Amino acid sequence: MRNIAKRFGATQALEDVSLSLYPGQIHALVGENGAGKSTLIKVMTGVYRPDRGEFLLSGKPVTLSSAADAQQHGIAAIYQEPLLFPDLNVAENVFISHQNRGVMTGWGQMFRQAEEIFAALGVALDVRKPARGLTLAAQQSVEIAKAISLHVRVLIMDEPTASLSAHEVAQLFKLVKDLRDRGVAILFVSHRLEEVFEIADVVTVFRDGRLISTRPRRDVTPKLAIADMVGREVLVQPRKPAARGDLLLSVRSLGREGVFQDVSFDVHRGEVLGFAGLIGAGRTDVGLALFGIEPATAGSIVFKGKTEVIRSPRHAMACGIAYVSEDRRQLGLSLPQSIFANITLPVLRRYLNRMGLLRTAMERETAESYRKRLTIRTPSVDLPVNKLSGGNQQKVMLAKWLNTHPALLILDEPTRGIDVGAKEEVHAMVGKLAEEGIGIILISSDLPEVLAMSDRVLVMREGRQMAILDKKDATQEAVMTEAMGQQGAVH
Amino acid sequence: MNWLQRNIRPEQIREFSLLLLIVVAITIFSALIPNYFVPRTFDRIASSVAIIAVAAVGQTLVVLTRNIDLSVGSLIGCSAYFAGTMAGLDKGLPPIVVVLIAVALGVAGGIVNGLIVTLGRVPSIIVTLGTLAIYRGFLVDLSGAKTVTTDSLPKWIVDLPHASVFSLGKLDFTVSIVLTLVIVAIFQFAITRMNYGRRFYAIGSNPDAAQLIGMPLRSTVFTTFVLSGALAGLAGFLTLARYGNITVDNGRGLELQVVAAVVVGGVNIFGGSGTVVGAMLGAVLIGTLEQSLYRLDISEFWRDALLGLLILLAVASDAVILERLRALWSRTELKLIDKPPPQVGAVGGSPP
Numbered sequence: 001m002r003n004i005a006k007r008f009g010a011t012q013a014l015e016d017v018s019l020s021l022y023p024g025q026i027h028a029l030v031g032e033n034g035a036g037k038s039t040l041i042k043v044m045t046g047v048y049r050p051d052r053g054e055f056l057l058s059g060k061p062v063t064l065s066s067a068a069d070a071q072q073h074g075i076a077a078i079y080q081e082p083l084l085f086p087d088l089n090v091a092e093n094v095f096i097s098h099q100n101r102g103v104m105t106g107w108g109q110m111f112r113q114a115e116e117i118f119a120a121l122g123v124a125l126d127v128r129k130p131a132r133g134l135t136l137a138a139q140q141s142v143e144i145a146k147a148i149s150l151h152v153r154v155l156i157m158d159e160p161t162a163s164l165s166a167h168e169v170a171q172l173f174k175l176v177k178d179l180r181d182r183g184v185a186i187l188f189v190s191h192r193l194e195e196v197f198e199i200a201d202v203v204t205v206f207r208d209g210r211l212i213s214t215r216p217r218r219d220v221t222p223k224l225a226i227a228d229m230v231g232r233e234v235l236v237q238p239r240k241p242a243a244r245g246d247l248l249l250s251v252r253s254l255g256r257e258g259v260f261q262d263v264s265f266d267v268h269r270g271e272v273l274g275f276a277g278l279i280g281a282g283r284t285d286v287g288l289a290l291f292g293i294e295p296a297t298a299g300s301i302v303f304k305g306k307t308e309v310i311r312s313p314r315h316a317m318a319c320g321i322a323y324v325s326e327d328r329r330q331l332g333l334s335l336p337q338s339i340f341a342n343i344t345l346p347v348l349r350r351y352l353n354r355m356g357l358l359r360t361a362m363e364r365e366t367a368e369s370y371r372k373r374l375t376i377r378t379p380s381v382d383l384p385v386n387k388l389s390g391g392n393q394q395k396v397m398l399a400k401w402l403n404t405h406p407a408l409l410i411l412d413e414p415t416r417g418i419d420v421g422a423k424e425e426v427h428a429m430v431g432k433l434a435e436e437g438i439g440i441i442l443i444s445s446d447l448p449e450v451l452a453m454s455d456r457v458l459v460m461r462e463g464r465q466m467a468i469l470d471k472k473d474a475t476q477e478a479v480m481t482e483a484m485g486q487q488g489a490v491h
Numbered sequence: 492m493n494w495l496q497r498n499i500r501p502e503q504i505r506e507f508s509l510l511l512l513i514v515v516a517i518t519i520f521s522a523l524i525p526n527y528f529v530p531r532t533f534d535r536i537a538s539s540v541a542i543i544a545v546a547a548v549g550q551t552l553v554v555l556t557r558n559i560d561l562s563v564g565s566l567i568g569c570s571a572y573f574a575g576t577m578a579g580l581d582k583g584l585p586p587i588v589v590v591l592i593a594v595a596l597g598v599a600g601g602i603v604n605g606l607i608v609t610l611g612r613v614p615s616i617i618v619t620l621g622t623l624a625i626y627r628g629f630l631v632d633l634s635g636a637k638t639v640t641t642d643s644l645p646k647w648i649v650d651l652p653h654a655s656v657f658s659l660g661k662l663d664f665t666v667s668i669v670l671t672l673v674i675v676a677i678f679q680f681a682i683t684r685m686n687y688g689r690r691f692y693a694i695g696s697n698p699d700a701a702q703l704i705g706m707p708l709r710s711t712v713f714t715t716f717v718l719s720g721a722l723a724g725l726a727g728f729l730t731l732a733r734y735g736n737i738t739v740d741n742g743r744g745l746e747l748q749v750v751a752a753v754v755v756g757g758v759n760i761f762g763g764s765g766t767v768v769g770a771m772l773g774a775v776l777i778g779t780l781e782q783s784l785y786r787l788d789i790s791e792f793w794r795d796a797l798l799g800l801l802i803l804l805a806v807a808s809d810a811v812i813l814e815r816l817r818a819l820w821s822r823t824e825l826k827l828i829d830k831p832p833p834q835v836g837a838v839g840g841s842p843p
Contacts, residue, residue: 068705083700085693087763096693097704105686122830129823130500137825171827 013039014050015209021154021185026176028200028217029189032229032480033279033445036209037189041156044187045077046070057153071097074153076146080162082139086132090114093131094146117145121175137168144175147184155179156187161195162280173199191278193222193484205229226484230447230476237424238452239431241471245269247305248439249408251290254299259285260463261298267408267439272430274454275443276479282463283443284326287410290441291323292316304407317346322406324397326413326443332397335386339378340367342385343400370399374429391422398429409433412443427453447476461485502764505757505813509772513779520783530661532782538652538733540778541667542567546726546745547752547770548678549719554753555682555691556712557698557762558615561746562604563723565626568742570596570727572630572639575737579643586647593728594721600626601720605713615716623746631739641735651732667729671771674722679767691715695762744795751798752777755805777801 014036021027031037042048044055046064054061057073064070067077084093091114092105114127123141131142140160147155157176161169176199180186190196196203197217204214205228212228248269255261260282267273275283289296292310301308303319310316316323325332333342344351344363351359351366367381374395378388385396394414401409411430415423430453434440444450450457457474459466459482466482521527546563553560574593578584600622607618641649655663682688690711694701702708731737756773758765777798784794 066705067703071704083697083703085696085700085763087692087696087759088689092689096689103685103687105684105689107684120830122827124826124828125823134823135825138823141825168825171825174827 031206274450277460320407322401391418544774549722564745566723575639597724605716639737
């Protein structure tokens with residue numbers, strides 16, 4: 001690959017990336033959330049077309065127009081959750097994407113060949129069984145068999161181990177090494193540094209859509225890799241800490257089965273507690289548990305000095321907890337409805353007159369006050385929300401939840417996908433709210449943002465709380481080290 | 492249990508229990524209805540089953556790809572009526588031409604359904620609910636609400652229900668029964684042994700994965716609607732041959748029986764699993780119930796209500812029982828074994 005670039009709107013997802021993969025080599029790709037790894041995979045598998053740059057396969061330039069096209073060129077991808085056909089049997093799953101299969105399905109021959117491939121891999125699997133019910137690891141072995149049967153030359157593995165147990169990871173790695181020894185070029189994308197160092201021959205680090213470094217494994221240490229990952233310039237102005245008020249929320253050993261466990265922290269009035277970690281670390285799940293959308297199954301929550309068992313968002317709201325969700329479209333806003341209707345929706349009861357009808361004038365009044373306070377840029381609060389820019393939608397969302405007069409505000413990725421100006425405004429707003437004495441939990445994948453805004457930072461990794469760092473100790477390196485599970489390697 | 496698990500799939504248990512259900516139903520009816528075991532009963536049930544089964548074969552293909560075709564009742568009515576009218580106008584038309592007219596009409600209806608579903612990206616349940624009404628409207632309007640009568644038909648059509656291909660004891664296997672069996676056999680073969688047919692399963696099982704490997708999703712779904720239309724047309728011809736008298740009301744509500752046959756026959760309404768043979772067994776059960784309850788003087792409305800109940804039971808048992816069975820059947824973990832010594836010439840294999 002040479003000079004690959006890809007833009008989405010204002011975001012430069014990939015900038016001038018040149019990467020070479022060699023047969024018989026496992027090339028690991030690491031980087032923070034949003035570093036451009038997924039975009040690169042999509043470019044390589046023909047899902048996205050790059051804006052610039054060229055793609056060479058065995059020295060010849062190729063254009064990939066679809067995933068099927070990429071597969072024809074011998075490029076395949078295996079994802080965290082393999083895309084198999086659950087109703088078809090294992091053998092058919094292995095051979096389904098063979099083009100020119102002919103007219104007839106030769107079951108006997110297909111079973112035999114599938115059995116041969118699995119035997120050669122050293123996998124005991126009944127090829128006549130339907131793929132439904134295979135564990136993720138078993139499904140991945142089917143994908144690997146498929147890659148072999150298709151004579152794949154480049155195999156991309158995107159977080160293949162994220163949901164596997166340690167034992168399964170070891171099994172999978174045996175298969176991956178087998179594949180490497182057959183001369184396949186493997187691109188291995190993972191959040192788990194220790195795995196990267198176990199299996200990779202070459203390690204490449206991405207940051208902000210750029211390739212930062214490519215080094216042979218023996219020349220890299222975890223410390224070096226993390227330094228490359230986090231070395232971005234800090235643009236966010238640090239927030240002046242507000243006076244810390246009374247204890248507001250106290251969480252002990254909170255858990256939800258199979259999702260996260262043993263999370264304990266305190267939030268005071270006027271304090272911003274940042275939640276850092278990689279995608280899938282369970283940060284959002286803690287937020288969802290506190291707000292009762294996916295209630296916790298273990299641990300205790302003491303809010304305003306009272307023990308609360310939060311089972312529903314209604315209950316959470318009654319307590320004074322508000323949750324501004326990550327996804328504006330799905331959980332947050334009703335896009336075709338007007339701004340004021342969105343803002344008053346959670347507390348519509350307040351706006352009823354004695355007849356039980358809505359006092360729209362009063363709704364507008366409320367919306368107007370938030371428009372001024374949060375500087376929502378719109379000619380009228382009657383406008384439907386989908387006419388607003390992302391940043392202004394985010395502010396409407398914030399207004400909606402501030403209008404419930406919360407004591408605790410959970411902000412989940414409040415600045416994702418909005419421009420720099422709007423981002424600064426949201427940051428200023430967070431500071432102001434903290435000064436007003438609201439306790440804030442800030443979940444964000446934007447590491448500099450978390451560090452600049454938070455009084456303390458809680459780091460999660462794979463559903464566990466790794467550390468709570470004070471502002472003075474919370475450097476990018478320290479947080480990433482905890483998030484990647486490489487403590488000891490750096491200190 | 493292990494032997495069972497290796498040799499029988501949960502879906503086959505489903506088909507076997509359906510067979511058992513048919514036997515039970517026939518036993519009960521034979522006790523309730525005097526003179527039940529006579530060739531005439533077989534004849535009636537079989538000719539009713541033939542119509543449902545032929546349309547159900549097409550419906551199976553559609554449902555396998557996560558779609559549904561509700562317009563089959565109207566298509567059956569249309570093709571029966573127009574094929575009957577043409578045959579009446581020109582008594583010299585060769586039989587094959589009359590059949591082709593019926594099938595062509597069905598194909599036309601299927602093309603419209605398929606185009607709107609695939610190009611318009613409208614859910615098939617809405618599209619075919621619409622065309623169900625539209626095709627019926629065409630029929631009523633173009634026919635001027637006249638009726639095709641037995642008198643107007645050429646003799647070969649009137650005689651067709653009695654034309655026996657072969658006999659088993661006292662039971663006559665008429666042309667329509669044999670035709671149905673041939674169609675079931677062809678399509679069962681196609682969806683189990685032909686790569687094109689396997690696509691229906693793949694697409695219904697996981698559309699995203701099918702798209703990813705470059706399977707032509709839309710053209711395949713389109714094909715299933717065209718086939719469903721063609722088979723509905725053929726079922727229309729069988730209807731014409733069976734009744735002779737065709738009103739504009741003909742085939743009304745038949746979609747309920749066809750969908751019931753498919754669902755009761757074990758085709759998963761969410762696509763991806765089920766067989767043509769299963770759907771035929773479903774049609775046998777429904778035809779048997781339909782005809783026997785009619786003999787017991789049970790009103791049409793109660794019979795339809797019973798069909799509705801059967802659909803719900805089948806879907807519920809699919810969701811509860813079959814899912815459990817499947818879970819029990821196929822919980823498979825990755826297991827590594829010793830590899831054989833490396834051989835010259837890596838395993839890879841050409842496509843089978």
